[in-house]
Each structure stands twice: as structure tokens, then as C-alpha cells.
Amino acid sequence: MTWLRSQRTRWVPVLAWGVFVGLPFLLVLLIVQNLLRWSDASTQATVGAQQIAQIEARLRSGEASAPAAQTDGESIYLAASHASLAAAELQRRLVNLVEQSGGHLLTVKADEAGTSLANSLVLQVTFESRQAALLDLLAAAEASIPFLAVETLSLQQSDRRKEEAGDVDPTLRVVMAVRAYQREPSP
Incomplete structure (x- = not known):
């Protein structure tokens, strides 16, 4: 015991x-x-x-x-009267917007699914941009004449350039569908 x-x-x-x-x-x-x-x-x-x-x-x-734009009602439309010329004008405007914001353009293509509205066309733009520059691009697109409407916007952090964890302005891959309108063809 x-x-x-x-x-x-x-x-x-x-x-x-x-x-x-x-x-x-x-x-x-x-x-x-x-x-x-x-x-x-x-x-x-x-x-x-x-x-x-x-x-x-x-x-x-x-x-x-931002300049105060005076519109006469017709300037909100793309200047071209034919659909293919209007698409080319819209493409040129989108490419300029991306380049002015410092983005790297990857692709521009027509979005056939988004052209259901009469006298409108939709282009899908894919590019890489810094987060701060994307804000400038969206503000420029919103304030532009002729009228541009961002239909869809998809953002993803770019795999091409891996940023450090503390980076406050990462590079993003942006897929954006933009709609513009053209005048009704005159009879």
C-alpha cells in the first residue's frame, strides 16, 4: 500500500x-x-x-x-452611319482610352451576344492595368462623348506580374464589355 x-x-x-x-x-x-x-x-x-x-x-x-460638355443630342452617337464603321470607331476609342490610362491592351472583339438593342454595338476589351489607372479609364469612358456604357466588368489579379503582398496598386486583368450607339440610318 x-x-x-x-x-x-x-x-x-x-x-x-x-x-x-x-x-x-x-x-x-x-x-x-x-x-x-x-x-x-x-x-x-x-x-x-x-x-x-x-x-x-x-x-x-x-x-x-472634367470639361462641361455641351451636347446637341446627336453627339452622343458614334459618327459613323454603317455598323462596321461604327465598330471601327468604337474600337479606336477604346484602344485610345486603354493606352491613355497606361494599360496594356490584349484583345478587342465584337460581342455578338450583347448587340440585342437596335442601333447599338458592343465590343469586349481585354487588357491589363493598374488599379488606380483603371479608375481613370472608367471615369474617362463615363465622361466621353459619344456616350459609352460599360455593360460588364470583370477584374482578376494578373498572373503575368505577381505583385508583392503589400502592393496597394496591383496589376489587374480586366475584361470589359462596352456598348455604344449609332444614329438610326436616314431613309
Whole structure:
């Protein structure tokens, strides 16, 4: 019986050590881990707030510098009267918009599924652009005469140029369908 009792009491100091030292140590580790997570979340929130402030400032400056266009009702249409000439004019305008924004044009093609509206045509443009330059391109397309409507916009981070994890202006692969209208042919 004394041998059994001595075996039981032999583990008491080990258990006491584990309870009184081990549990507080685990508690401290959990607290440190949560503090690190909160710090990372705070840093990400700060970076997000800075990005939003930059975008808002660019929008405000773009609104102030945008020319006030006077339209007579006819200037909202593409100048070409034939569908193929209108498609070429729209393609030229889209290529210019992408190049002016600093993007890298990949493809331009007619979107046959999107031409269901009479006297309109849709082109699909695929290009790579920085996030900030894409905002400039969309603002220029919205403010352009003749009227251009972005039908669809698909963004994906580019595989061609892998950015660092902390990059605030990544390169995006953009697939955008743009609709423009042409005048009704005169009889």
C-alpha cells in the first residue's frame, strides 16, 4: 500500500507544476496571438482607409477638371452611319482610352451576344492595368462623348506580374464589355 501511495504522490508535483505554470503560460500565448491578430487587422484597416482617401481625392480632382460638355443630342452617337464603321470607331476609342490610362491592351472583339438593342454595338476589351489607372479609364469612358456604357466588368489579379503582398496598386486583368450607339440610318 505504501508503494502504491508513493506512486500516486510522485505525480502530484508534476501535475501541480503543469497546472500552476503551464496553464498561465498557455494563457499568455493566447493573449499574445490575439494581440498580433488585432494589430494586423488595425494595419489593414489603416491601409484600406488610405486607399479610400486617395480614390476620393482623385475623384474630387477629376470632377473639378472634367470639361462641361455641351451636347446637341446627336453627339452622343458614334459618327459613323454603317455598323462596321461604327465598330471601327468604337474600337479606336477604346484602344485610345486603354493606352491613355497606361494599360496594356490584349484583345478587342465584337460581342455578338450583347448587340440585342437596335442601333447599338458592343465590343469586349481585354487588357491589363493598374488599379488606380483603371479608375481613370472608367471615369474617362463615363465622361466621353459619344456616350459609352460599360455593360460588364470583370477584374482578376494578373498572373503575368505577381505583385508583392503589400502592393496597394496591383496589376489587374480586366475584361470589359462596352456598348455604344449609332444614329438610326436616314431613309
